[in-house]
Amino acid sequence: MLEQRIQHHFFESADLQYQAAEALGRPIAEAAQALVTGLTSGGRVLVAGLGPSAALAQVAALALTGRFERDRPGLAALALGADAVALAGLIAEGGLELALVRQVDTLGQPGDLLLVLDPEGEAPALIAAAQAAQSKEMSVIAITGRTGGSLRGLLGETDVLVAVPHERRARVLESQLLVLHCLCDAIDLQLLGEQDSA
Incomplete structure (x- = not known):
């Protein structure tokens, strides 16, 4: 019984990856192009997430500033909220929503991107951060679950929504990591070209 339940997680995850491969190819490519355009024009990528997605935000920032699978010069990226001491002070002053907005207002510049x-x-703090980014003429890339929630409604013409076609939070989180890997690979491909197979 327990083994069957465990196997079900693998089967459900595999099924989602097959569905998502077709559904997300175009939005991920659009997001990658927006990131490359912003980064090569001198912009930075601010990455924000809450809970488990905050850890994914740190993974994304690290892969951009460091390396994904190939050596390349570092790309300007920062995970918002990664500095727990500074964030605690901002939260004490006005809550998490204000803390992320304050970081976007302070660190973001026109031409930068916010990856949410x-x-x-539906997270109010992330919605507020996205609105703050838009008010600073930053593009927003939102990686969400099926509908995109309230974030979908505020995205503009220069923004990109990558909506994982699933309702279950665990499956969406797994797919968010895969989407980040696809973005990093696409960025490296556009900046460095095809990798030699030798």
């Missing part, structure tokens, strides 16, 4: 990771697309 939110399984439901």
Whole structure:
């Protein structure tokens, strides 16, 4: 019984990956192009997520500033909220929503990008951060679950929504990591070209 339940997780995850491969190819490519355009024009990527998605935000920032699978010069990226001491002070002053908005207002510049990771697309702090980014003429890339939630409604013409076609939070989080890997690979491909197979 327990083994069957465990196997079900693998089968459900595999089924989602097959569905998502077709559904997300275009939006991920659009997101990758927006990131490359912003980064090569001198922009930076601010990455935000809450809970498990905050850890994914740190993974994304590390892969951009360091390396994904190939050596390349570092790309300007920062995971918002990664500095727990500074964030605690901002939260004490006005809550998490104000803390992320303050970081976007302080660190973001026109031409930068905000990459938001939110399984439901409903986190008030991330919605506020996205609105703050838009007010600073930053593009927003939102990686969410099926509908995109409230984040979908505020995205503009220069923004990109990558909506994982699933309702279950665990499956969306797994897919968010895969989407980040696809983005990093696409960025490296556009900046460095095809990798030699030798």
